[in-house]
Amino acid sequence: MKRLWLDNGDLGVFFKSSGPHERWQDHGLGLLRTILRDGGVETDLFSLRSLTSWSDLPARLEGYDILIMNVRSYTYPFAYKAAQSFKQVNPKSWVIVGGMHATVAPDEMEAIQEFDRICQGPGENVIVDLLKDPAAFPRLVMGVGAKSMSGWPMMDRTLWPNPNLPDFPWPLEPECGWDPGPVATLLTSRVCPWQCVFCNESSYIPNMGRKSVDQTIDELNYLDDHFGPLGSVVIHDSMFFQHPSWLKEWLDKYPRRAHKPWPYWAAGRTDTVRQWPDLFEALVRETNWTTISLGFESGSDRVLKILNKECTAEDNDFAIDLVNRIGDDLERQGKQVPKLWANIMLGIPGETREDAFDTIRMLRRMKHVLPSIAYYAPYPGSALGYQLIAEGKSRMTKENYHRYPSDEKVKGIDYPFYNALLKGKYDSEVNKELPAWARPKGRVRRLFDRLVRA
Amino acid sequence: MSSFNNPHYFYLFAMTNGKKKIAYGSSPQDAYESLRLRLTEQEMANIVKDQFTRIAQRELQAHVHELG
Numbered sequence: 466m467k468r469l470w471l472d473n474g475d476l477g478v479f480f481k482s483s484g485p486h487e488r489w490q491d492h493g494l495g496l497l498r499t500i501l502r503d504g505g506v507e508t509d510l511f512s513l514r515s516l517t518s519w520s521d522l523p524a525r526l527e528g529y530d531i532l533i534m535n536v537r538s539y540t541y542p543f544a545y546k547a548a549q550s551f552k553q554v555n556p557k558s559w560v561i562v563g564g565m566h567a568t569v570a571p572d573e574m575e576a577i578q579e580f581d582r583i584c585q586g587p588g589e590n591v592i593v594d595l596l597k598d599p600a601a602f603p604r605l606v607m608g609v610g611a612k613s614m615s616g617w618p619m620m621d622r623t624l625w626p627n628p629n630l631p632d633f634p635w636p637l638e639p640e641c642g643w644d645p646g647p648v649a650t651l652l653t654s655r656v657c658p659w660q661c662v663f664c665n666e667s668s669y670i671p672n673m674g675r676k677s678v679d680q681t682i683d684e685l686n687y688l689d690d691h692f693g694p695l696g697s698v699v700i701h702d703s704m705f706f707q708h709p710s711w712l713k714e715w716l717d718k719y720p721r722r723a724h725k726p727w728p729y730w731a732a733g734r735t736d737t738v739r740q741w742p743d744l745f746e747a748l749v750r751e752t753n754w755t756t757i758s759l760g761f762e763s764g765s766d767r768v769l770k771i772l773n774k775e776c777t778a779e780d781n782d783f784a785i786d787l788v789n790r791i792g793d794d795l796e797r798q799g800k801q802v803p804k805l806w807a808n809i810m811l812g813i814p815g816e817t818r819e820d821a822f823d824t825i826r827m828l829r830r831m832k833h834v835l836p837s838i839a840y841y842a843p844y845p846g847s848a849l850g851y852q853l854i855a856e857g858k859s860r861m862t863k864e865n866y867h868r869y870p871s872d873e874k875v876k877g878i879d880y881p882f883y884n885a886l887l888k889g890k891y892d893s894e895v896n897k898e899l900p901a902w903a904r905p906k907g908r909v910r911r912l913f914d915r916l917v918r919a
Numbered sequence: 920m921s922s923f924n925n926p927h928y929f930y931l932f933a934m935t936n937g938k939k940k941i942a943y944g945s946s947p948q949d950a951y952e953s954l955r956l957r958l959t960e961q962e963m964a965n966i967v968k969d970q971f972t973r974i975a976q977r978e979l980q981a982h983v984h985e986l987g
Contacts, residue, residue, distance in 0.1 A: 569980075659922060660929070660976050668979045719920060736922050771956050773943040775922035815957025848929065848979055852941050855986035856962075 468531040468596060470498060471547055472512035472626050473540035479514040488514070490625045490638055490700065492652055493535045493564060497592050498624040504593035506684075508533065512626035513543055522547065527554040531596060535564040538844050540862060541573070548579035559599045563588045563608065568657055568669045569846025571605060573863050577686045584608045587670060589617065599636060613674025614655060619838035622692070637692050642833070643756040643804070644697030644728040651689045653681050653711075657703035658862055659734065662773040662849035663810070663841060666703065678714040682722045689724050697755075698729040706733030719752045730778060730806065733759035735784040736776040742787060749791055749803050755837070758806035759784055764827030765820035768813050772849070803832045812840035812878045812888075814853065821886055825895045825912070829903045836915040840883065842874045886911040931982055933970035938987025939980075940966050941973050 472494055478487040501508055511525050526532065532551045536544040548560045563584035567574050570585045574583045584591065587610025595602055611617055622636035633639050638645030647672040654675040656667050684699050689695045706712065720726045731754060738745045747753050761781050763769050769776055783817070785805070792802040807828060811821055828836055844852035853859050858876045873880045885891065888911050931939040931949045944950030951968055974982060 659926060660943065665976060665979060668976050734922075740923050767956055769952050770944075773927055775925070810956075813957075836935055848941050848943070848976075851979070851983050852986055855938070855983075 466530040467528060467563050468506070468508045468533060469526065469529040470494060470508045470510050470533045471526075472510065472514065473534060473536065473543050474512065474514040474546075476513055476516045476519070479512060479630065480517060480628070481635075486641070488628070488633070488639060489650065490636075491535060492620065492650070495620040495622060495625050496774070497535070497588060499618050499621045500589055501596060502591060502621070502624065506593055506596050508596075510624070510626055512628075513547065513624065515628065519550075521545065523554045526551045529555055529558065531559045531561060531599070534562050535594065536566045536574070537564055538566045538570070538846070541566045541570075543581070545577055548577065552579050561595060563592075564584075565669075565846070569844075570715075570863075573845070575605065577749075582606055583611065584825050586610065597634050604714060610671065610673060614652070614676040615674060615680060617676075619680075619687070622688070634692070637688065637695070638699075639653060640696060641699070641747045643699075643730050643806075646696045648692070648697050648699055649685060649695050649727075650699040650701055651681065651684060652676070652701050653706065654702045654707070654897075659704070659775060660773055660848075661762075661775075661848050662852075663844075664703075665847045668848075669846065671870050675708060675711055676720050678711065679722075681715075682718060685727070686722075686724050687772075695725075695727050698727045700729055700731040702732060704733065704737075705731035706737050706745065709744060710743055712741075712748060716744070716747055716752060719801045728755040728801070730756035730758060732760070732806075734776060735759055735761060735780040738784040738787065739780050742783075746787065746791060749788075750795070751906055753801075755801055755803050756806050757788060757803055758808065758837075760808045761827060762808060762810045763813070763816070763820065763836045764823035764825075765816070766833065767825070768816050771813055771815045772810070778823070778827070782830075785827070785830050789830075802833050805831050805832050807831055807836050809836060810841050810873065811838060813882050814841075814849075814858065814875055814878065818882065821883065822891065822898070825886065825891075826899055826903075828893070828912070836912060838872070838887065838912060838915050840874055840878075840880070888907050901913075927978070929974050929976060930971045931974055931985070933967040935967065938961055938985060939982065941984040941986060942971075943980070947970075948979045 471794050471834045475487050498508055535720050559581045560579050562580050567583050571585050574580055582602055584606045586608030588608045590609035625636055627635045632648035636646035640648055640652055653671055656670045658667050684916040762772055762774055764778055766778050788805055798803050843853040861875050924925055925945050926941050930932050930942050930947050932942055934940055942950035944953050955963055
C-alpha cells in the first residue's frame with residue numbers, strides 16, 4: 466500500500482516570506498511518522514505549505530492508497546478540501562484523520578464522508594495497526610496513548626517536511642524573533658490540567674507522565690551535535706511551569722548537562738508564579754529562561770472569572786512586578802533581560818470597555834514585553850465555545866475556523882471599539898490610570914499590529 | 920493564588936426550556952453569579968438557580984448536546 470502523510474497549513478508559507486508561527490513544524494506528525502517508521506510502515510510526505518495553488522494538489526496526491534492527516538480546528542477546512550481532492554484522483558482509497566479537531570469535534574469529522582477513519586484522542590499506540598489494516602477498525606477509532614512521554618521514541622526530525630529554503634535550517638527551525646536560530650522546538654509535558662473555558666484541553670487528553678529532564682537534555686545535545694549549533698530552544702508545553710520537582714531537577718541539570726544553556730521560550734500561569742516565586746526567579750536567572758510566556762488574558766477580575774482562568778488580576782500584577790524586578794536587576798548587571806510573552810485576550814462576551822482598558826493598562830505595566838493579543842474565538846471543544854455555539858452567538862463555522870486575527874468571531878461584540886482601542890484611539894483614557902513610568906513615551910507601536918490569529 | 924486555594928468546578932444548570940447552561944465557579948452559587956457577568960437579565964431568567972449537577976471537566980463532551 467502506498468501511503469501519503471499530508472502536512473496541513475497555509476498554502477505557500479514554505480515559499481514566500483511569512484510569519485515564523487506559520488512555519489512551525491508539526492510535532493504530532495514528526496512523532497507519529499517516527500513511530501510508523503519504527504513499526505515498519507513507510508509513509509511519503511507532502512506539505513500543503515509547499516503548494517502555491519490548490520489546483521496543483523491533485524497531481525501530488527495521485528497514485529496513493531491512503532492519505533493521513535493531523536487535523537487541528539484551524540486546519541480543518543484545508544483537510545476537508547484535501548480529502549475531497551484525494552478521493553477524486555484515488556476513488557478506491559482511504560483517508561485517515563486524527564488530531565485535536567478529530568478529538569474535540571468528532572461530529573463535524575463524521576459528517577465528512579471522505580474521512581474513512583477518524584482517530585479520536587492520542588494515536589501513538591494505535592497508528593501502526595490502523596495504517597496497516599484500516600478495514601479492521603470502526604470509522605471512529607478510539608486512540609490509545611502512551612502512559613508517559615518517556616515512552617515515546619526520540620522524534621526523527623528528518624521526517625518533517627523540508628522547505629528547502631536558505632533561511633530554514635531544516636530539520637531545525639528558523640529563529641522566530643525571540644532568540645537566535647537555529648531553533649529546536651520540543652515538548653516536555655503534554656496537556657495543561659487547569660480548566661480555562663477557552664481551552665479545556667485536559668477534557669480530551671488523559672494525564673501522562675512528563676518527559677524526563679535527562680531525556681530532554683539528551684535530545685537537545687543530540688540535535689546540537691547532529692544539526693547544530695543550536696541557537697535557542699522553544700519548549701512548546703502548554704504549561705512548562707508546573708511540577709516543582711521536575712523544575713528543580715531542570716534547574717539543577719540544564720545549566721550543567723546541556724552543551725550550552727541555550728536561551729529558551731516556555732509558558733506558565735501567573736498563579737503558579739505567585740505560588741512558587743523563588744523557583745520561578747531561579748529558573749529565569751540560572752537557566753536562561755529568556756522569553757517567559759504567561760497567560761495573563763485580562764487585567765480584569767470580572768473577565769478572568771468569565772474565562773474561569775482561576776487567576777486574579779492581583780496574581781497577574783505579582784508576576785509582572787517580579788519579572789520587571791528581575792529584568793531591572795539583570796539590566797543593571799549588563800545581562801540579557803527576560804521578555805514577557807504576554808498572552809492577552811480581548812472581545813470576550815461580557816467584557817466591558819473598562820475591563821478592556823484595565824487589560825491595556827496591565828500590558829503597559831510590563832517593562833519588557835512582547836504582546837500576543839487575540840480576539841476571543843469560541844472554538845468547539847472548549848466549555849465557553851460549546852456554550853456560545855449552543856446560544857447561537859458564535860460567528861465561527863466549520864468552513865471558517867481558519868480565521869484571520871481581526872475577524873469578528875462572536876455576535877454582540879463591538880469589534881470596531883477593540884480595533885480603535887488597539888490603534889491607540891483610547892490611549893488618553895487608558896493612560897490616566899497609569900503611573901508615569903508606565904505611560905508610553907514617544908512614538909508608540911500600535912498594539913493592533915500585535916493582534917494574532919486565535 | 921486562585922487555583923491553589925479556591926478550586927473551581929463545572930456545573931450544569933437546568934433551564935426553563937429543557938436545555939442546560941454550563942457554569943463554573945467555587946460553588947454552585949458562585950457559578951450561577953458568574954453567568955450574570957455575560958448574560959442579560961432575560962437570559963438569566965431562563966436558568967433554574969437551584970437545579971444543577973456538578974460535572975468533571977473530562978465529562979464535558981458528554982453534555983454538549985444538552986446545552987442551550
